[in-house]
Amino acid sequence: MELQMKMPDLATTGSDIRVVRWLADPGQSLRRGQPLLEIETDKAVSQVESIVTGVLKEIRALPDRMVSAGEVIAVLEVMASVPEGTGAKSPEPVALRSADAGTSLARYKRTFLMALYERVVLIREFEERVKFLFLEGAMPGTIHQCQGQEATAVGVCAALKPEDWITSTFRGHGHALAKGLSVQELLDELFGATTGCCKGRGGSMHVGSLQKGMVPGIAIVAGGIPLAAGMALAFKMQKSSQVVACFFGDGAVAEGAFHEGINMASLWKVPVIFVCENNLYGASTHISKVMKHTCVADRAAHYGFRGQTVDGNDVLAVFEATRKAAAECRSGNGPVLLELLTYRRTGHSRRDTCQYQPGDEREAWFQRDPLHRFATWLTEHAGISSADLATVKNSAQSQIEEAVQKARQAPLPDPRDIGQGIFSQAR
Numbered sequence: 001m002e003l004q005m006k007m008p009d010l011a012t013t014g015s016d017i018r019v020v021r022w023l024a025d026p027g028q029s030l031r032r033g034q035p036l037l038e039i040e041t042d043k044a045v046s047q048v049e050s051i052v053t054g055v056l057k058e059i060r061a062l063p064d065r066m067v068s069a070g071e072v073i074a075v076l077e078v079m080a081s082v083p084e085g086t087g088a089k090s091p092e093p094v095a096l097r098s099a100d101a102g103t104s105l106a107r108y109k110r111t112f113l114m115a116l117y118e119r120v121v122l123i124r125e126f127e128e129r130v131k132f133l134f135l136e137g138a139m140p141g142t143i144h145q146c147q148g149q150e151a152t153a154v155g156v157c158a159a160l161k162p163e164d165w166i167t168s169t170f171r172g173h174g175h176a177l178a179k180g181l182s183v184q185e186l187l188d189e190l191f192g193a194t195t196g197c198c199k200g201r202g203g204s205m206h207v208g209s210l211q212k213g214m215v216p217g218i219a220i221v222a223g224g225i226p227l228a229a230g231m232a233l234a235f236k237m238q239k240s241s242q243v244v245a246c247f248f249g250d251g252a253v254a255e256g257a258f259h260e261g262i263n264m265a266s267l268w269k270v271p272v273i274f275v276c277e278n279n280l281y282g283a284s285t286h287i288s289k290v291m292k293h294t295c296v297a298d299r300a301a302h303y304g305f306r307g308q309t310v311d312g313n314d315v316l317a318v319f320e321a322t323r324k325a326a327a328e329c330r331s332g333n334g335p336v337l338l339e340l341l342t343y344r345r346t347g348h349s350r351r352d353t354c355q356y357q358p359g360d361e362r363e364a365w366f367q368r369d370p371l372h373r374f375a376t377w378l379t380e381h382a383g384i385s386s387a388d389l390a391t392v393k394n395s396a397q398s399q400i401e402e403a404v405q406k407a408r409q410a411p412l413p414d415p416r417d418i419g420q421g422i423f424s425q426a427r
Contacts, residue, residue: 001078005051007039007061008135009069010351015042016066019073023047024056030076032132037073046353051135054079070137108316113382116154116315117374118392123150123174124371125396126183129404130173130190134350138408140192143204146174148313148345151370152277153178155318156245156338159326165213165231166245167224170205171344172217175247179214181207184403193410200413201421221282222252225261225274232270232335243271243329245322251282253296262335266303271329273322274300274337277312283348284356300337312340313370343368 007017020038024030035047036056050056054077061073127147133139146153149171157166157178168175176186181197189196190204197209198216208216215231218224228246235242252258253276265272276296280287287294300307306328310321318340325336343365347354378384 002057003052003054003076003078004072005074005076006137007067007069007071007073008048008137010039010041010046010048016068017041019061019063019065019067020045021063022059024050026056026058028056029079030054030056033128041351044353044355046355049132049135050076051132052076052078108382110382110384113378114384114388114392116158116319117378117384117389118396119154119158119178120150120315120371120374121392122183122396122399123153123177125393125400126177126186127173129397129400130187131346131350133190133404139190141190141203141205143190143350144171144348145346145350146171146344148365148369149277149279149342150174151315151318151374152275152312152340152342153247155312155315155340156247156273156275156322158315159319159322160243160245163213164243164245164326165215166247167215167228167231168208168217168247169221169224169249170217170219171249172207172247173204175217176207176209176214179209180212181209181214182403183400184406185209187400187403187407188410191407191410192412193407194413195410199421222248222255222257222261224248225252225257226264228272228274229261229265229268229270229335232265232272232329233268236268236270241330243273243326245273245275245326247275247277249282250276250278250280250287250296251285251290252276253299254282254290262300262303262305262337265335266305269332269334271332272335273325273329274335275322276337276339277342278339279342279344281344281348281356284352286356295339297337297339300335305335305337307337307339309339309341312342313365313368313373315370315374342370345369 010017018040020040022037023035030050032050032053034050036050037048038045039048057077058075061067067073124147127145130143134143153174166175166179185197186207189198189202189207192200194200197207202216205219206216208214224246225248228244232244262274278296295309297307297309308321311317321338325338328336375389379386
């Protein structure tokens with residue numbers, strides 16, 4: 001089957017995109033996700049991946065040509081598989097620290113470990129599918145993805161109770177899936193449908209569900225921190241045992257809202273877990289360029305409460321740290337700051353070329369990939385077979401693909417309803 005590949009919307013200002021060079025020749029076999037061509041936008045030179053596994057049949061946009069988003073640039077022949085040895089290979093798994101093995105086996109049931117793994121895989125597969133939907137031009141808007149950070153979302157949310165709450169950021173797909181939102185309601189939202197978790201009004205940057213304890217994502221950097229402190233104050237005043245887990249990135253630490261929010265939370269001694277997903281970069285700026293002292297967890301002591309730095313790519317370490325923090329919060333000991341060290345495998349947004357990440361740094365972190373580490377540990381120490389893990393992956397892919405097909409047909413909002421769901425209207 002032939003497929004026309006269109007230029008994805010990778011320019012930040014809507015300007016035309018220049019084709020620099022093709023990385024494959026007509027007749028060459030391709031793997032889905034394999035770099036296919038280099039382009040130049042108003043931001044930088046970047047690569048565009050093949051959207052399918054197959055063969056490059058025809059190139060329609062020659063080098064140095066200016067093309068618009070949505071214009072057909074190539075014809076691909078879709079195939080179920082290609083010969084071994086072509087295209088990019090998946091990274092080899094790397095085991096978790098051997099010190100984890102004894103304690104983990106003694107504490108966790110197989111069903112719990114598999115549930116963690118299933119959620120990690122679901123988030124990774126969801127984000128990969130969304131990436132290609134965006135490349136195909138099927139999904140509106142932009143996306144901020146979390147490949148490589150799955151263990152932070154899953155580990156934190158697994159340690160919470162159903163009645164606990166989280167606040168999120170513009171990089172919230174993983175948080176949403178970890179908190180219990182369904183693949184279908186999340187995909188519907190990304191397609192802008194009325195059946196989405198926010199009725200198509202939030203899009204990728206504002207996903208959430210009040211019914212499932214997730215405030216729709218707050219795109220303002222550090223904007224969720226004072227909100228989480230206020231929510232936790234309400235729980236304390238109501239004498240509830242609920243806690244709030246507040247996700248934010250390392251870039252938020254430089255914002256005034258961070259310092260104001262954690263200071264008030266400490267003064268009020270409220271049950272909030274501040275979760276800093278430290279992926280080393282605030283957009284494209286390395287943490288060392290904006291902080292003299294780069295250990296985020298140390299800041300908690302200056303405000304009078306406990307901070308802890310955790311391996312954010314170890315889902316069990318994140319779970320244990322969050323469970324301990326949640327117990328402290330429920331006991332009335334006040335807030336806790338968890339700094340989860342992790343690394344995103346993608347750019348800040350889908351239009352980000354990621355050129356600022358050094359190759360050796362990327363390789364070192366990719367070798368600590370949370371999905372592959374956990375999979376290796378499960379097979380080596382928990383008696384879970386590779387076939388069991390493959391079944392999980394296949395099930396996740398099937399679930400996502402079914403949801404994609406439904407989301408493509410989901411109803412879009414009526415423009416006449418634009419005034420609904422807001423707090424005030426001009427008269």
